[in-house]
Amino acid sequence: xxxxxxxxxxxxxxxxxxxxxxxxxxxxxxxxxxxxxxxxxxxxxxxxxxxxxxxxxxxxxxxxxxxxxxxxxxxxxxxxxxxxxxxxxxxxxxxxxxxxxxxxxxxxxxxxxxxxxxxxxxxxxxxxxxxxxxxxxxxxxxxxxxxxxxxxxxxxxxxxxxxxxx
Numbered sequence: 001x002x003x004x005x006x007x008x009x010x011x012x013x014x015x016x017x018x019x020x021x022x023x024x025x026x027x028x029x030x031x032x033x034x035x036x037x038x039x040x041x042x043x044x045x046x047x048x049x050x051x052x053x054x055x056x057x058x059x060x061x062x063x064x065x066x067x068x069x070x071x072x073x074x075x076x077x078x079x080x081x082x083x084x085x086x087x088x089x090x091x092x093x094x095x096x097x098x099x100x101x102x103x104x105x106x107x108x109x110x111x112x113x114x115x116x117x118x119x120x121x122x123x124x125x126x127x128x129x130x131x132x133x134x135x136x137x138x139x140x141x142x143x144x145x146x147x148x149x150x151x152x153x154x155x156x157x158x159x160x161x162x163x164x165x166x
Contacts, residue, residue, distance in 0.1 A: 081093060
């Protein structure tokens with residue numbers, strides 16, 4: 001088979017899937033493939049859109065002629081501090097935190113908020129203490145349960161030994 005492919009004088013083999021090579025008058029071998037057209041470009045670009053015209057460099061707006069302060073007023077670049085009203089309480093954003101504005105807002109003042117924070121801290125400490133007590137009681141319960149199981153096992157062994165002696 002390799003010899004057939006290397007030797008152009010041999011006849012076409014049915015084992016090959018392509019048609020036999022045709023001889024051109026220049027002595028070159030080529031394969032005639034009817035499904036490929038020679039006029040169809042293989043890697044050519046058949047789609048070529050029109051080039052877009054360059055944009056106008058001059059701006060249609062006259063805002064670039066204004067000075068900085070007038071531009072800030074016109075365009076609203078000076079926002080101030082962000083504020084919001086949440087559940088009747090006014091808050092403002094300062095130094096990365098939301099802070100309630102001064103005075104009584106929404107019925108809660110600073111003293112009341114501090115008292116609530118202290119009470120919350122006390123309740124958290126009490127909760128931690130109670131959790132610790134529950135852990136200790138569970139440890140004690142598991143220890144006594146293990147001891148009672150050991151005593152029951154020893155009692156069963158003693159009963160079996162005493163029954164053997166009778």
